[in-house]
Amino acid sequence: MDSFLFSIRATAPVFLLMVLGYGFRRLKLLDEHFCKVCDKFCFTVALPVMLFRDMATTHLRETFDLPYVLFCAVVTTVVFFSLWGLARRFLPDKSLIGEFVQVSYRSSAAILGCAIIQGIYGGTGMAPLMIIGSVPLFNIYAVLVLTLEGPRSDGSLSHRLKHALRSILTNPIILGILLGILPSLGGLDTFPPILDSTLDLLARTATPLALLSLGASFQGKKALGKLRLSAVAASIKLLILPALFLPLAVWFGFTDSKLVALIVMLGSTSTPTCYIMARNLGHEGTLTASVIVLTTVCSAFTLTLWIFLGRSLGLIL
Secondary structure, three states: OHHHHHHHHHHHHHHHHHHHHHHHHHOOOOOHHHHHHHHHHHHHHHHHHHHHHHHHOOOHHHHOOHHHHHHHHHHHHHHHHHHHHHHHHHOOOHHHHHHHHHHHHOEOHHHHHHHHHHHHHOOOOOHHHHHHHHHHHHHHHHHHHHHHOOOOOOOOHHHHHHHHHHHHHOOHHHHHHHHHHHHHHOOOOOOOHHHHHHHHHHHHOHHHHHHHHHHHHOOHHHHHHOHHHHHHHHHHHHHHHHHHHHHHHHHOOOOHHHHHHHHHHHHOOEOOHHHHHHHHOOOOOHHHHHHHHHHHHHHHHHHHHHHHHHHHOOOOO
16 A cells, blocks of 8 residues: 555656646646747756756766666667567557657656655665666667657668767757766765755756646647557556566566666656657657656556565565
């Protein structure tokens, strides 16, 4: 019961902010211009600052565990390319490949991961190492598939690859992560108080603004038209990936906070950043928004299920 209540507390505010965004749009308090400006601000400023600050304060030198980081990176890579190949083979509407692949593998690892592990153990535990192993790849792979499979993907393969590489190298979110690793490796304990407070306040705008914009941009009728595909993506995200890879993680000896971090990496809600990324790379975003809403509602139950199973088997203490 405690796990269920914790999951509800973690996911309910996310869902309610999206509902508020939708309601504010209906009341004409928010409009399409707000959504475009908000998406651009989150993409270029707020989200990069949030990830920069998270990465800069992870104390990599003290907690680094190479096998665990490699496991997170390899699993993320295998999942991404497997889903991309399957989507290209079986998805009837090829224009949706980029959105479908992104929301099927990319989790709210940085935000939800730290929150859940802190709620269970009183500290962030192995969440920073999971973030190191997965979040940079989450973003690199998202830019890759959204660029190569997007509405702007005309031209030869070499041209599209050059465009994808340029998008990765200039992506503000990826740059924020990479820049944040430098002070962490340099042994930075904390930023000067005034700078730290400023970065903290700016970073805190990322999630609420992204969720309000997502809710305000949500188009119910279009989303209903993609309900079946959304359900498939949500099932992959919340059930299939954890069922496939968590037993492998246990076989490698990852338990307690390491296992909880992997549960979040594999089976938590699709991150609202998916929507921001998709919109800024030219995609419509309807499928992405639909899957984010669906996984947010359902993840309170599925995350509880995986944590409950881990505790019942003595793998999570």
